[in-house]
Amino acid sequence: MTAGEITSVGTAGAAPEHVEGRGAWLKKLPVVHQLRQSVGLQRGMLVAGIVLTVAFVLVAVFAPVLAPFGWSQLRDLDGAFGAQQPPSAEHWFGTTVGGYDVLSRVVWGARTALLVVLVAVLSSIVVGVLLGLVSGYFGGWLDRVLVVIADAVYAFPSLLLAILLAIVISGGQSSMWGGILAAALSITVVFVPQYFRVVRAEVVRIKAEAFVDSARVLGTGHWRIMTRHVLRNSTRTLPLIVTLNASEAILTLAGLGFLGFGIEPTAAAEWGYDLQRSLSDVTSGIWWTALFPGLAIVLAAMGMTLVGESLNDLADPRLRSRARSGQVSGAVAATAVGESVEADASDPANPAAAEPREPNPKGDDA
Amino acid sequence: MSAVASITDLAVSFATDAGPVRAVDGVSLDVQPGEVLAVVGESGSGKTVTAKTILGLLPETATTSGAVVLTGRDGATTDVVAVSAAKLRQVRGRDVAMVFQEPSSVLNPVYTVGWQIAEGIRAHGDVSKSEARRRAVEVLGTVGIPDPEHRVDHYPHQFSGGQKQRIVIAMALVLNPGLIVADEPTTALDVTVQAEILDLLRHLRDETGTAIVLITHNMGVVADLADRVAVMYQGKLVEQAPVGDLFADPQADYTKALLKAVPRVGEGTARAVERAAARPEGWAGSEPVVRAEGLTITYPGRFRQPAFTAVDGVDLAIRPGEVLGLVGESGSGKTTIARAIAGLTPVSGGSLRVLGTEMRGAKGRDLKAMRPRLGFVFQDPATSFNPLLTIAECVAEPLVVHGRARNPEAARGRVDELLEAVQLPRSYGDRFPHELSGGQRQRASLARGLALDPELLVADEPTSALDVSVQARVLELFAELQKELGFACLFVSHDLAVVDLLADRIAVLYRGHLVEEGTGAEVLGAPRETYTKQLLASLPVPDPAAQAEHREGLRSLRASAG
Numbered sequence: 001m002t003a004g005e006i007t008s009v010g011t012a013g014a015a016p017e018h019v020e021g022r023g024a025w026l027k028k029l030p031v032v033h034q035l036r037q038s039v040g041l042q043r044g045m046l047v048a049g050i051v052l053t054v055a056f057v058l059v060a061v062f063a064p065v066l067a068p069f070g071w072s073q074l075r076d077l078d079g080a081f082g083a084q085q086p087p088s089a090e091h092w093f094g095t096t097v098g099g100y101d102v103l104s105r106v107v108w109g110a111r112t113a114l115l116v117v118l119v120a121v122l123s124s125i126v127v128g129v130l131l132g133l134v135s136g137y138f139g140g141w142l143d144r145v146l147v148v149i150a151d152a153v154y155a156f157p158s159l160l161l162a163i164l165l166a167i168v169i170s171g172g173q174s175s176m177w178g179g180i181l182a183a184a185l186s187i188t189v190v191f192v193p194q195y196f197r198v199v200r201a202e203v204v205r206i207k208a209e210a211f212v213d214s215a216r217v218l219g220t221g222h223w224r225i226m227t228r229h230v231l232r233n234s235t236r237t238l239p240l241i242v243t244l245n246a247s248e249a250i251l252t253l254a255g256l257g258f259l260g261f262g263i264e265p266t267a268a269a270e271w272g273y274d275l276q277r278s279l280s281d282v283t284s285g286i287w288w289t290a291l292f293p294g295l296a297i298v299l300a301a302m303g304m305t306l307v308g309e310s311l312n313d314l315a316d317p318r319l320r321s322r323a324r325s326g327q328v329s330g331a332v333a334a335t336a337v338g339e340s341v342e343a344d345a346s347d348p349a350n351p352a353a354a355e356p357r358e359p360n361p362k363g364d365d366a
Numbered sequence: 367m368s369a370v371a372s373i374t375d376l377a378v379s380f381a382t383d384a385g386p387v388r389a390v391d392g393v394s395l396d397v398q399p400g401e402v403l404a405v406v407g408e409s410g411s412g413k414t415v416t417a418k419t420i421l422g423l424l425p426e427t428a429t430t431s432g433a434v435v436l437t438g439r440d441g442a443t444t445d446v447v448a449v450s451a452a453k454l455r456q457v458r459g460r461d462v463a464m465v466f467q468e469p470s471s472v473l474n475p476v477y478t479v480g481w482q483i484a485e486g487i488r489a490h491g492d493v494s495k496s497e498a499r500r501r502a503v504e505v506l507g508t509v510g511i512p513d514p515e516h517r518v519d520h521y522p523h524q525f526s527g528g529q530k531q532r533i534v535i536a537m538a539l540v541l542n543p544g545l546i547v548a549d550e551p552t553t554a555l556d557v558t559v560q561a562e563i564l565d566l567l568r569h570l571r572d573e574t575g576t577a578i579v580l581i582t583h584n585m586g587v588v589a590d591l592a593d594r595v596a597v598m599y600q601g602k603l604v605e606q607a608p609v610g611d612l613f614a615d616p617q618a619d620y621t622k623a624l625l626k627a628v629p630r631v632g633e634g635t636a637r638a639v640e641r642a643a644a645r646p647e648g649w650a651g652s653e654p655v656v657r658a659e660g661l662t663i664t665y666p667g668r669f670r671q672p673a674f675t676a677v678d679g680v681d682l683a684i685r686p687g688e689v690l691g692l693v694g695e696s697g698s699g700k701t702t703i704a705r706a707i708a709g710l711t712p713v714s715g716g717s718l719r720v721l722g723t724e725m726r727g728a729k730g731r732d733l734k735a736m737r738p739r740l741g742f743v744f745q746d747p748a749t750s751f752n753p754l755l756t757i758a759e760c761v762a763e764p765l766v767v768h769g770r771a772r773n774p775e776a777a778r779g780r781v782d783e784l785l786e787a788v789q790l791p792r793s794y795g796d797r798f799p800h801e802l803s804g805g806q807r808q809r810a811s812l813a814r815g816l817a818l819d820p821e822l823l824v825a826d827e828p829t830s831a832l833d834v835s836v837q838a839r840v841l842e843l844f845a846e847l848q849k850e851l852g853f854a855c856l857f858v859s860h861d862l863a864v865v866d867l868l869a870d871r872i873a874v875l876y877r878g879h880l881v882e883e884g885t886g887a888e889v890l891g892a893p894r895e896t897y898t899k900q901l902l903a904s905l906p907v908p909d910p911a912a913q914a915e916h917r918e919g920l921r922s923l924r925a926s927a928g
Contacts, residue, residue, distance in 0.1 A: 037383060209749050210744040210745070210746060210749040210750035211749060211750050211751050211752045211753075211760075213710055213742075213744065213750075214742065214744060214750050214814070215763065215767075216709075216710060217708045217709070217710065217737070217740070217742040218737060218763065218764045218767050218768070219730075219733065219734060219737035219738070219767060219768070220763070220767045221767075224767070228752075228755075229752050232754050233752065233753065233754060
C-alpha cells in the first residue's frame with residue numbers, strides 16, 4: 001500500500017467535501033483551491049504569480065484612469081511633448097522617439113495585451129476542445145486526419161505561422177480591433193493543436209473507463225455520453241495550459257509587433273512595436289524608451305508563467321510538497337470495512353457510542 | 367535465539383492534503399528466526415505500512431515513532447527508525463529483503479534477470495562479475511527456474527508471471543537475509559500459480575531458515591503457509607496467535623467476524639439445491655435469456671500479428687431466474703463473454719442471442735429494445751461511477767436515458783427506493799462516489815444495475831476489488847435481491863468459493879474453451895476434468911489442518927498429471 005492509498009482512505013472517512021458549509025464553492029475554485037493547498041516555496045511562487053497577474057489585469061481594466069495621456073497623444077495644452085525626453089515630473093517614464101508618453105503607452109499596452117490574450121485563449125479553447133472531443137471519442141479516419149493536421153501545424157515555427165496569418169487576416173490594415181483580432185486569431189491557430197491534443201488524449205483515456213462503458217450498456221446516446229460523462233472529466237488539465245498559453249500569447253503578440261506585423265501606434269498601444277522603435281535609442285544611451293515596455297512584457301509573461309507552473313506542480317501529488325507534522329499525529333482513518341464503521345457513517349445523528357444497549361456485532365474499538 | 371525483527375510501539379502517520387492521517391498506532395511484534403508470521407487485515411489496516419517500516423521504505427511524507435530493531439545473521443542489531451540512510455542501505459538485502467506484490471512492475475524490463483540479481487550482490491561488497499553471475503545462477507536454481515545457466519541471460523518479458531515472482535524471490539534471497547518481507551506475494555497470480563509460489567516459500571523457509579513476514583488479506587494463504595498470525599485492524603494489532611489456535615479459537619471479535627466472512631467452497635450447494643427444487647414445472651424447457659452456440663470472439667491483430675481468439679466455440683445457456691457462475695483464470699475469456707453479452711465487445715463467430723436479440727453483427731439500433739432489460743455491474747467500483755456526478759444522479763442515469771424520468775430530480779423517488787433496496791441510506795444519494803467506501807460504492811453500482819428492473823444482470827467480478835468482510839455482505843445482499851426480484855444472472859469471478867455461494871450452475875473456462883459445466887455439486891463435488899480438479903485443489907482452504915490435507919491432494923494430483 002502506498003501513501004496515496006492512505007490519503008484516499010483518510011478522506012473517505014472525513015466529512016463530504018461539498019457539505020463544508022458557506023464559502024465552500026469559493027474554496028473549490030481552481031486557483032483559490034491550489035492557493036490553500038500549497039506550502040513553502042510553491043506557495044511563494046504561486047502568490048508572486050497571482051500578484052503580478054492581478055496587477056496586469058487591473059492596469060489593463062483601469063487604463064483610462066491610470067494613464068496620464070492617450071496612447072497616440074503627441075501634445076497637450078502646453079504644446080508638443082517633444083521626442084526622447086528623459087523621465088521628468090510631467091512624463092514619469094520619459095517620451096519616445098515619436099514623441100509619445102512612455103508611461104501612457106505602457107499602461108494602454110496592457111489593455112491591448114489583455115484583449116489579445118482573452119480572445120486568443122477563448123477561441124483556441126472552444127475550437128481545440130470541440131475538435132479534441134469529437135476526434136478522441138469517435139476515432140477512426142477523422143481522428144487520424146485531425147492528428148496529422150495538428151502535427152503539421154506543430155511542425156511550423158509558430159511565429160512564422162502567426163506572421164503569415166496576421167498578413168492574411170488583417171490584409172495590411174491595422175485598426176485597433178483589426179489588429180487585435182489578427183494577432184489573437186493567428187495565436188489561436190498556433191494554440192489549437194495544443195488543446196486538441198491534450199483534450200483528445202484525455203478523452204481517449206476516459207472513453208475506456210468503466211463509467212463510460214456503463215453508460216454505453218444503458219444505451220445512452222453519443223451526444224449525452226460526450227457532454228455528460230466524457231467532456232467534464234477531460235478538462236482538468238486545461239487551467240494549466242491556459243495560464244501557460246496566456247503568457248506565450250503575450251510574447252507572440254510582442255514578437256509580431258516587434259517585427260512590424262502588429263498594430264499601428266495610432267490604433268492602439270502595443271509593447272512590441274514600442275520596443276522595436278526604441279532599438280536605435282539603446283545604443284545612444286536613451287534607456288527609458290526600451291526599459292519600460294520590455295519590463296512590462298517580462299512581468300506580465302512571468303506572472304502568468306509562475307501561476308501556470310505552480311498549478312502544474314500542485315496538480316501532481318508527487319511534486320506537491322506538504323507540511324510535515326513534527327510527531328506522529330492524526331486520527332486513524334476509518335477503514336473501508338467493518339459493519340460498525342459503515343453503520344456509524346450511515347447514521348451520523350446516532351453515533352455508536354450512544355447505544356450501549358446494543359452490543360456491536362463486530363465489537364471493534366473505533 | 368533472539369528475534370530477527372522486533373517492533374516496539376510503532377506508530378506512523380502520513381501528511382496528506384486533509385491533514386495528518388495515522389496509519390499505524392502502537393504496534394508491537396516479534397519475528398522469530400525461521401518462522402512465517404502472517405500479518406492479516408483489510409485494506410487500510412496498516413499492515414503494509416508496518417511491513418514497509420521494517421525495511422525503512424516509507425515515503426517522505428511519513429512520520430514514524432517507536433523502534434524496529436533488526437538482528438542480522440551475524441548478531442548485529444539495527445534500529446531502522448533511527449538509523450541513517452547509508453546504514454539503512456547496508457541493512458537492506460543483507461538482513462532483510464522484500465518481495466513485492468506485482469512481479470511484472472518490480473523487474474526492470476531493459477536488463478537481464480541475471481544482471482538484476484547480480485546488482486544486489488555487488489551493492490553489498492566487492493564481488494567479481496563472474497562470481498556474482500555464478501551466485502545468480504545458483505539462486506535461480508534454488509527458486510526452481512529450469513535451466514538457470516541459460517535463463518540467467520533472459521529478459522523479464524521472456525518469463526511467465528509465476529516465474530517472474532520466483533525471480534523476485536530469488537533477488538530477495540541472494541544475500542541470504544535473516545528475514546524476508548513478502549507483501550501480498552500471490553495476489554496478482556492465478557490460484558494454480560499461487561499454490562506453486564506458496565510451496566516455494568515453504569520450501570525456502572525449511573532450507574535456508576529465513577523468517578518470512580507475509581502480508582496478505584487471503585485467509586486461505588495464511589492457513590497454508592503461516593506459523594503465527596497477527597491480525598491488524600484500523601492501525602492496531604488486534605490479536606496475535608499461532609495459526610492453529612487462531613483458526614480454531616479466535617479471541618478478538620474482529621477476528622471472529624473476519625473468519626466468518628471468508629467464503630468456503632461447498633457452502634452454497636445446499637442453497638442451489640433448494641432453489642432448483644422450487645422451480646416451476648416446465649422451467650427447463652423455457653426460452654433461455656442468453657443462449658450462446660459456438661460463440662467465438664477474436665481481437666484483431668496489429669502489425670501483421672495474427673488475431674487473438676479470446677473465446678473459442680463456447681456453448682452456454684442461462685434460463686430465466688437462473689444464476690450462472692462463470693469461473694476461470696486471467697486470460698480465460700470470462701470477462702470477454704460478459705462484455706459480449708452486454709454488447710460492449712463484438713461477436714465474431716457462432717451465435718449469441720441475448721433476450722431475443724442476435725448480438726452477432728448487431729448495430730446500436732438493433733440493441734435498443736434489449737438495453738433496458740439488461741443490467742451490468744462492473745468489477746472496480748472506484749471507476750464505474752462518473753466522479754463528477756452524485757450517487758443519485760448516477761443511479762438515475764438509466765431512468766433518464768430510457769425516458770422513465772425527465773431528469774435526475776424527477777427520478778429521485780425511485781432512486782431512494784433503489785438505495786434502500788441495496789441498504790444504503792437515502793442521504794448517500796447526495797454524496798459523490800469518492801465519498802463512499804468500496805463496498806458502499808459496489809452496492810450503489812448494484813442499485814444502478816437494477817434501476818430498470820432488468821431480466822438479466824451481468825456481474826463482472828463484482829467483489830474482487832473488495833475486502834473479505836465487505837465481500838461477504840455484498841454477496842449476501844446480492845443473493846437476497848436475486849431471490850426477491852428473480853432476475854437471471856451471469857456472475858463472473860475467478861474465485862470458486864464466491865461463485866459457489868451464488869450460482870445455480872457453474873461453468874469453468876480455460877483459455878477460451880468451456881471445460882466443464884454443471885451444478886455446484888457436480889463441478890465442485892465431483893469434477894470430471896483435470897483442469898477443474900487442479901483449480902479446486904489449488905484453492906487454499908481457510909483452515910490450517912484441512913489445508914495440510916488438501917495440499918497433499920494437490921501434490922498427488924500433480925504427480926499423476928505429469
